Amino acid sequence: MDYDAELKLFVDGAWRAGEGRDAQPVIDPARGAAIAEVPLASAADLEQALVAADAGFRAWRATDVEARAAILHKAAALLRERTERIATLLTLEQGKPLVEARGEVAGAAQLFDYYAEEAKRAYGRVLVRPTGTRSIVIRQPAGPVASFTPWNFPVYLMAKKLAAALAAGCSVIAKPPEETPGSTSALMRAVIDAGVPGNVAQLVFGVPDTVSRTLIASPVIRKLSFTGSVPVGRHLMKLAADGLKLVTMELGGHAPVMVFADCDLERTLDMVVPQKFRNAGQVCVSPTRFHVERSIYDRFVAGFAARTAALSVGSGLDPATRMGPLANRRRPDAIEALVGDAVARGARVAHGGARFGQGFFFQPTVLADVPLDADVMSTEPFGPVALIRPFDSEEEAVAEANRLPYGLAAFAFTENGRRANRLGDMIEAGMIGINSFAISVVDAPFGGVKDSGFGREGGPEGLESYMVTKAIHQA
Known part of the structure; x- marks a missing residue:
């Protein structure tokens, strides 16, 4: 065209x-x-x-x-x-x-x-x-x-x-x-x-x-x-x-996603993977830091990587494409540096991890066991990178979600109603989605707290x- x-x-x-x-x-x-x-x-x-x-x-x-x-x-x-x-x-x-x-x-x-x-x-x-x-x-x-x-x-x-x-x-x-x-x-x-x-x-x-x-x-x-x-x-x-x-x-943001063992795991994975790679991850509310309860951690990583591998990546003009290129030549360089640092510090590449093809393409990338001292855990990647870590308690997950100075969006997946209420109260963000990513709607306020x-x-x-x-x- x-x-x-x-x-x-x-x-x-x-x-x-x-x-x-x-x-x-x-x-x-x-x-x-x-x-x-x-x-x-x-x-x-x-x-x-x-x-x-x-x-x-x-x-x-x-x-x-x-x-x-x-x-x-x-x-x-x-x-x-x-x-x-x-x-x-x-x-x-x-x-x-x-x-x-x-x-x-x-x-x-x-x-x-x-x-x-x-x-x-x-x-x-x-x-x-x-x-x-x-x-x-x-x-x-x-x-x-x-x-x-x-x-x-x-x-x-x-x-x-x-x-x-x-x-x-x-x-x-x-x-x-x-x-x-x-x-x-x-x-x-x-x-x-x-x-x-x-x-x-x-x-x-x-x-x-x-x-x-x-x-x-x-x-x-x-x-x-x-x-x-x-x-x-x-x-x-x-x-x-x-x-x-x-x-x-x-x-900016660096949205945490808390995934609890009582969630519907397959449904959760079907929701989070398309959202992560929407607009090649170049979304201020993109789910990025996935904190997953340890008892389902390995299954979550495997399911996330498998669904990511099935994504069709290419020109946005191709009707089959589900993820296009990054928007400008600065973004692949930035993503490559963040992924390289994370891997050097011990992160495991479950899928992707490299640029490819003509233009500004970068593979949809899944990193597991990402250490907290990796730059990407504190710097908004603004690209197609999912970061996954395990947690052992609700208190640990909330503390990690609130660790950064960002407070735009946060997400949680749980079937426990009391926990959902607690998370809504305790998470420091302007918008919180619980079992949902529908937070940017015309009749609701959109904005953040802190930085x-x-x-x-x-x-x-x-x-x-x-x-x-x-x-x-x-x-």
């Missing part, structure tokens, strides 16, 4: 490219070859985007909520109509299998539909006061937003920020990743074609540090929303502190994150 994408910036209602702007190659990760070039925003582009966002916010916040909702519903409908084209672009530039890419576009459409309706429920409250006086609490849009999103789920994560911010009445300057410009540009085209004004939703690509410093330093921007790594999140928070910006940070960030996206909490609270007292 051809990479049929028109790559441009969208600033103040105009699609822009060329005109002396710098450009960056877009790489097909299945072949490791350039397939296009994405233009990078100039300083003038960013300044014009800021001026436009300021004007757009004043008009959009005054737009009737029913009108905003109708536009967001239209954006959802357009995404569904254009699913095949957007999904193909996503697979070509990011690598994930087409079936996963289609699911990502469907999830993005669902977000626009959800927030179209949730915008109508941004209620305030009336306080009890003496007769003849009134005190009310209302919520209002925070102001122009700068959003920064990563390459692992570029369409869904950009939509998660756009849909909620637009529903709240904010204008948005979206800065998606340069690695995946075709699919994110297609998302923005759907939003604009649906009727969002061109100064309310804007799209810029560029040198990340230049774009972030320029946008965050501007007094126009009132809110920063970032999804990405912990180090970059810390850096952006420091920039935002100078202007006292509102901040949402959805950062995994703060603030929430999804659900009513996601709308609230783009609003400020005002109390009005009248005598």
